[in-house]
Amino acid sequence: MEIKLENISKEYKNVKALDNINLAINSPAMIGFVGPNGAGKSTLMKMLVGQLLPTSGNIIVDGVLLNKNEKHLKERLGYLPQDFGLYEELTVEEFLDYMACLKGINRSKRKSIDRAISLTSLEEKRKFKIKTLSGGQKQRIGIAQAILNNPELLIVDEPTVGLDPEERIKFRNLFSEGSKEKIVILSTHIIEDVESICNSIIVLNKGKILFAGEPSELVKGALDHVGTIEIVGNNREEILESGMKGEFKITSTVITPHGTRYRVVSESLPSSFEKITPSLEDAYVYCMLKGEVENAG
Numbered sequence: 079m080e081i082k083l084e085n086i087s088k089e090y091k092n093v094k095a096l097d098n099i100n101l102a103i104n105s106p107a108m109i110g111f112v113g114p115n116g117a118g119k120s121t122l123m124k125m126l127v128g129q130l131l132p133t134s135g136n137i138i139v140d141g142v143l144l145n146k147n148e149k150h151l152k153e154r155l156g157y158l159p160q161d162f163g164l165y166e167e168l169t170v171e172e173f174l175d176y177m178a179c180l181k182g183i184n185r186s187k188r189k190s191i192d193r194a195i196s197l198t199s200l201e202e203k204r205k206f207k208i209k210t211l212s213g214g215q216k217q218r219i220g221i222a223q224a225i226l227n228n229p230e231l232l233i234v235d236e237p238t239v240g241l242d243p244e245e246r247i248k249f250r251n252l253f254s255e256g257s258k259e260k261i262v263i264l265s266t267h268i269i270e271d272v273e274s275i276c277n278s279i280i281v282l283n284k285g286k287i288l289f290a291g292e293p294s295e296l297v298k299g300a301l302d303h304v305g306t307i308e309i310v311g312n313n314r315e316e317i318l319e320s321g322m323k324g325e326f327k328i329t330s331t332v333i334t335p336h337g338t339r340y341r342v343v344s345e346s347l348p349s350s351f352e353k354i355t356p357s358l359e360d361a362y363v364y365c366m367l368k369g370e371v372e373n374a375g
């Protein structure tokens with residue numbers, strides 16, 4: 079499968095949610111969309127699933143304009159939106175049966191439901207009404223319906239919200255294994271999710287792509303921009319003050335027996351800081367910081 083976004087912009091009444099996005103996605107791919115609240119992640123996802131039309135630009139799926147051949151996409155698509163509604167009075171099984179009907183799964187319906195229930199560990203809850211399930215279990219139902227048709231393109235908006243750490247790891251593996259021949263796109267605020275499974279990361283801010291590429295490339299870009307310092311005594315205020323001015327971002331503060339150890343990300347790291355290898359989270363923070371500086375300049 080091949081998806082191309084050409085000069086995509088989306089304007090709501092007075093908000094430019096996406097600003098001239100260009101992107102090419104080819105299977106297999108496991109892509110993480112990251113960015114702060116309001117960056118445009120959900121808008122971009124809604125556009126990729128044909129739920130929203132761009133104000134301008136084209137989305138081309140397997141060589142055909144999406145709005146000319148939505149059926150081609152819909153047959154291959156699994157989608158978990160951020161605000162997914164569940165029919166609370168139905169049991170898990172009834173709900174998935176209903177969703178399978180909506181998706182036009184007829185022949186292998188029973189098998190598809192059993193597979194989705196098993197992959198999302200919902201066996202014990204299959205006969206329970208949805209209203210009796212926990213938040214994390216409900217999230218699993220959302221994921222189960224998205225994978226019912228074993229989709230070639232799986233798009234999931236913040237899929238691990240509300241899951242406990244063990245479940246998060248399980249879902250990460252599920253998405254990752256599923257991506258071997260497919261395209262899986264997930265949006266998340268949890269960089270660790272991207273770090274552990276995605277071979278591609280797209281950083282969005284204010285409707286623009288700040289970075290698209292391999293996570294290791296993003297990390298490479300932050301080399302020499304991440305450092306640590308242990309402050310003993312009264313310099314603490316000074317450090318915090320320059321941080322506030324945007325010279326650097328403090329990404330961790332640890333109280334030590336001698337003072338306070340800060341981990342910071344900065345465009346130009348003062349020589350008093352010890353340079354350290356950036357994590358993907360540091361690299362993301364640096365990418366955002368650089369974006370802010372470029373915007374201001």
Ligand SMILES: Nc1ncnc2c1ncn2[C@@H]1O[C@H](COP(=O)(O)OP(=O)(O)OP(=O)(O)O)[C@@H](O)[C@H]1O
Binds near residue numbers: 113118119122
């Ligand atoms: N239906 C809408 N009407 C007007 N503005 C909207 C609408 N949906 C989104 N927006 C605006 O578009 C921008 C992008 O929103 P979007 O939901 O795509 O961001 P996001 O990156 O998914 O954020 P979050 O991480 O908080 O879910 C925001 O400024 C938001 O307020």
